[in-house]
Amino acid sequence: MHTNCPKCGLKFEREPGFFIGAMYVNYAFSVAIIVAVGIALSVFNIYNLHTFVLSVVGLILLLLPFLFRYSRILFLYLFGGVDYQPRD
Numbered sequence: 746m747h748t749n750c751p752k753c754g755l756k757f758e759r760e761p762g763f764f765i766g767a768m769y770v771n772y773a774f775s776v777a778i779i780v781a782v783g784i785a786l787s788v789f790n791i792y793n794l795h796t797f798v799l800s801v802v803g804l805i806l807l808l809l810p811f812l813f814r815y816s817r818i819l820f821l822y823l824f825g826g827v828d829y830q831p832r833d
């Protein structure tokens with residue numbers, strides 16, 4: 746991850762340790778994935794504990810790069826005082 750925006754030079758880490766809070770956003774994403782997998786397995790009537798745990802772990806590992814980045818992006822937008830203002 747860049748320390749500064751390559752376009753406008755914005756420093757992403759607003760204060761030291763700022764992105765520790767992104768952990769909670771990541772946690773929310775993970776819970777959403779766990780619930781979604783549970784519902785999907787129930788709907789398709791293939792729910793059992795092994796399938797559930799393996800699919801949740803597999804899916805979270807697969808999505809880890811996205812979860813990492815999007816939790817930081819969301820946290821930056823929510824609590825970083827950053828507003829996207831495109832220049833024409």
Ligand SMILES: [Zn+2]
Nearest residue numbers: 750752753755
């Ligand atoms: Zn920028």
